[in-house]
Structure formats: C-alpha cells, structure tokens
Amino acid sequence: MINMEKEIVTLLHGAGGSYMNSLIKDVFLGLYDGYGEIGLNALDDGAVINNIIFTTDSYTVRPIFFKGGNIGRLSVTGTVNDVAMMGGQPIALSLGVVLEEGFPIQDLKKITDGILSTAKEAGVHVVTGDTKVMERGKIDGIIINTAGIGVRPSQLDHNIQNLRKTREPKNWLVPLNLRPGDKIIVTGTIGDHAISILSSREGIGFEVNVSSDAAPLNRTMLNVMEVGGVADAKDPTRGGLADLLNDWAEKSGLGIYIKEEKIPAREEVKSAVEFLGLDLLELGNEGKAVLAVSPEYENDVLNALWSDPLGKDAQSIGEVRKDIEGVILETIIGGKRYISRPIGDPVPRIC
C-alpha cells in the first residue's frame, strides 16, 4: 500500500512490475466509476465501450533509434497490439507528440516515417494529433502518446463461438476465459526487444547483434482467432513473461506451469542474459503474443502461427492448472521454482 503523504514517484513506479501495480491500484483506480463493458478496473490492455475497443499508451524509450526500429514504430505497434490482444481489429490512432526545444526536425521526420510505414503494415490510420514543445531541459527529446480504437472482427465471434464448446466465455479475449488444461503458446523468441535496447544504451559495455522485435500483431491475431479456441492473448511487454503469467494466474485464480526448455529464445539473447545475470522471463518484448488456447486447438493454432512470418518460432511452453497456485517453472535441469512478478526493470547483478 502506497503511503500517500510520504512517498514520491521513483523509476520503479514506471517499470511495469509490482511497484507500478500498486501505484495504479492505490492512485489511478480511484478514477473508476463503473463505466464500460470492460472498464478501467479490469486493468486490461484496453477498454471496451459500445463494442469499440479503446486504448492508450505513452512512449519514452531511450535511445529513440535502435536496432530494428525507433520510438515512432514502437508507438504504433504498442497501441495496435493492445487492441489486438483483446481480440479487436485496430482501425485508427491518435498521435500526441511532446518535443524538447532543439530537437532536430530531421529526427522527427525519421520518426514520423516510422509511424507511417508501421501504420501501413498494420492497416491502421493516424487520424488526429497534437503537438507541444517544451523548453530545453524540461523533457528529454521526445515523448509520444498514441491512443487507438478497434472494432470487433468476425474472427473474434468465430473464436468465441468455438470456445463455447468447452466453457462459458466472455465476449472478448480476457483472463477470465482461462480454464485448467489450456495450453500456453508464445508466438516467437523472447527477449529480443529488451536486449536490443539494453545493448544500444551507453555504458553497458557489450554489443549484441539482436534487433528489436517491434511488430504489429493484429493480422497474426486474426489468423489464430480464425482457427479458434483462443481464450486470451497478451503481449509480454515490460515485465515480460513473468509479469504476464502472474497477471493471468491472479486474474483467473488458476495456476500456470511452464517448462524452461520450451521457451524460444535466440542464442545471442541467451548469451546476453547469462552474461548480465538477467532473467529471460522478465525481459520485455514488442512483437510477441502469449496465447492461452483450448487444448484441442493447440496444434491448429501452432500450425497457423508457423505459416505466419511473425509466428514462425512459436512454441507451446506450458499449461494452465488448477492443482497449483501462482506460476511455476520447471527448470532446464528439472528443478522447480516459483516465478514472481518482477519488481522494477531488470538490473544486472554484481557478482
């Protein structure tokens, strides 16, 4: 519980871990007034009002240009994916840009180029925007906010229809749809974005040839929903798989059991993780989804993913269980450990 009188905001409060959770719950949830089919209190990727999905996100990544993308590309994929993870088809975005006095127009143009090409890739349109400039030193270069709206695609209806064979599902892809026995599928290699960003930051002292995976996943989501049996989907951004799976376990009241050997990751990423003493499960991704899939659809969903360039490395990594609590990982040597929500951004260890 946050001490309202004494505490101040630290970077931990923005890092997607348990600090951020308590900030949201203790401070922002006070805004919830009961509105929305899926409202603020769901703390999901977005809200649903009048059958429209509505979501927003702000982007502050440093460096703003990195291997595999830039802050512009990220500001489209992040918001598009939030809509897509609820089962929606994103259609339009708003774009708010806050600039620091002195920011090179040339860089801004590169960023808007990134926004345009990524929006085309996703099939969405930037339809409204806002620009503000702040005095030098008041912000660091650029901050972008995008909001997105999405509609309900026929594939989602088909998917929910299929789910009805085994359960009484909600109308959208939400954690309450999870049932024991559901398979956990990740759509590709884990950790690419985090390691790419980390290695392009100064002062890290190592370089890894890994590109960010930032990509819009809405078409991929339509493909898997066309197969059917998808109970929920989430993108493992900040906080990574560890945060996502704990979120599922908490919201569904079920346990999740995953196997380390099944989790797909690039060799370079695994090396960096070893080298820096990080935890792969806590690394952020910007072009991956985690799906909970009804077991009879597991193979078909995997096959659909494997024929999609954004899902070619997809793997089934575990399942939802009712006989355990929380998230348990079976390690590569056969040991077991609980996975907790990460606290703050991953930091390398000392020794």
Add this chain to the structure above:
Amino acid sequence: MSYSSLLRYYKDPTLSKAITQKIAELAKKIDEGIMIMHVCGSHEWTITHYGIRSLLPDNVEVRAGPGCPVCITPATDIDDAVKLALDGIVVTTYGDMSRAKGTKMSLEEAKANGGDIRVIYGIQDAVKMARMEPNKQFTFFAVGMDTTAPATAFELLKGIPNNLSFLISYRYTPAIQGSVMESNVLGIDAFISAGHSVTVTGLKPYYPYFLKSKKPMVATGFEPLDVLMSIYMILKQIEEGYPKIENEYTRSVTWEGNIKAQEVMEKVYDLDEGYVRGVAVFPRAGFRLKEDFKKYDARVQYGLKDRTKTSDEHVAGARCGEVVMGTIDPPECPLYMKKCSPQDPKGAPMVSQEGTCWIWAMHKIANPSPKCRR
C-alpha cells in the same frame, strides 16, 4: 561455439539427473541432517534459478551465508554515497546497489530527489563516463568482494581521470568465510566456496581456517551442474569421514589463484578490519586504499568520516544480521513479509536479488528442508 552453447554442457538434464540420484543415495547412507553453507550471491542465484533445492533430499540443506555484496555493505557507506549524490557528484554503481537503503534513503531515492546516479556494469564504464564529461565530478561506489576489487586496482594503476574518485567498500571473502568456518555456533557442516572469488585468491588462504575447523570445503562454479557436483563431493567427504579442501571448479580455480590480480591488489590496497552489515567487524576483511592512492579516495576528497570499522546500524526490530549469517530463516524475522517485502524492502537482504529474504519471498520458499533444523 557460442558462449551459451558451451555452457549448455553444464546444464545438461541427463547428467543432472544422474548426480541428483547419487546425492540421494549418499544422503540416505549418511542419514542425518547436513547443513551446507555457500557464501556467494551468485550461488544463491544458481540454486534458486534452477530450482536446485527442490531436487535435494530432505536431510540436505543449502543455506546462504554472508556473500551478497548488497547485504554486507554498511548502511553508513550507502549514506556517504547518498550524501555525495545529493551534493551534486555523479555516483556510479551497480544496479542492485542503488536500491539498498542507508540509514535514511537508497541511491534510487537520492536519484528521485535530484541526485545523478548511474548504473554501470564495470569500473571501465565509470572511467569512460568521467573522461567524456570532464566538467563533472564522479565517484565510483565500489562494493563487492575480491572478484571486483582487482579491476578497480588495475584501473587505478593504469591512471584514471582526475574527476573520478572511489568510495571503497570492498570485502575480502577468505577472511569472512574463514571466520564463519572457525565458528561452531552456526552448526554448519560444510562450505561451498565462491568459484570466481577463489579464482582470484586461490585456495591457499583458506588452508589455515580449514586446519582449525576440519570442515569440508569445495570451490564451486556457477552452473547448475557445478553446484550439484559440489554437493555430491561434500556428501562424499562426509560419508568417508575425510574432510578436505576440494576443487570442483577446476576449469578456473587453482591453489595459488590469479597471481597477477593478487599483485595488483597488493599494490593498491591494504587489508584492514571490515564491517559486515548487521553482523560484525571481521579482521582483515576490508580493503583500504594505500597511501599512494589516497587522493582518489572519496572519503579523503570530500572529508567523509571513515566509519567502515565501527559502524553499526540496524533496521528497528529486524534480524537482518542473523539472516545474513544463516542462523535464522527469513520467516523468523518479525518484519518478514509484514513491514519488509520485496515491494517495500527495509533490510538489505530483502533488497538484493542475491539477498536471502528477497529470494525466499520471490520464490515463495516456506520451509525448504525441515529435517535439517537442529
């Protein structure tokens, strides 16, 4: 061959199963509680990360001793770093360290209050930053053990920029582990020594302590098979009734150690008494800069009082020191998961990823092997 594919041999599931089986057989033969202590945060990380405790028999317990750098760094040293940061000096340090609280606040909180704190991955990063920003004053908050002390010594001998100073809080592992080996109060049967530290110091400095204690000690690497193998070697020694200093980490550890690193350290530091946070002052456990390098000592430069020998401070009501020494389990501390949690840590063992309390909390360890308690 890539780094990670080379290391895969040390994580092999078939081999690990075989060693686990052997451990179970030996433990059954020995048939009494065996308490093994390791003294390194990285070992704790390997043990929890790979779920090694879940693979051990009920009568074998591996317990963390004083080895996590964040846990043993005195709060007064953190206070000094915080003070420098709030006075406008750029403080560089390792990631975990920024979250540990001094008597008033952590470096992270100092950052939220306007301090310039930079997380770095090695001393070279601090040197580079100081060179690139010559108009600013930098301090490197040098915490850790003999594993990181040589790198700092090496940079000092090479020559460093004038705008970089050092707040040295290094500790000498053999002195700390040795004192624990000599003490019988803890009821520890055997020791897993930190492979990287012994790589530097060699096994030699442990010999006098071993002669007095006659307890098995195995220098151990950091892959899961290293740890399992060393547990096997310890049980074997106990079963045969023949304790010795053994080397599991033969690909790195020797009797003499890294002579070059030792020479560099001897040129730069003296060994003096060193305080381990919440525990005690250990003889010859603290590194101090030699006279020739005093001008780089942040304590000298900024007139900070040297409190490393005498400092003592506790979190009110907490039993951090006993946890660090392995004499109690975290749940025996009245603050554990009540006033002190990973989300809101009060004591250092709850801050660091290598701290026992943090690890118990994050991995929901309740009572790993009750048969071991005596």
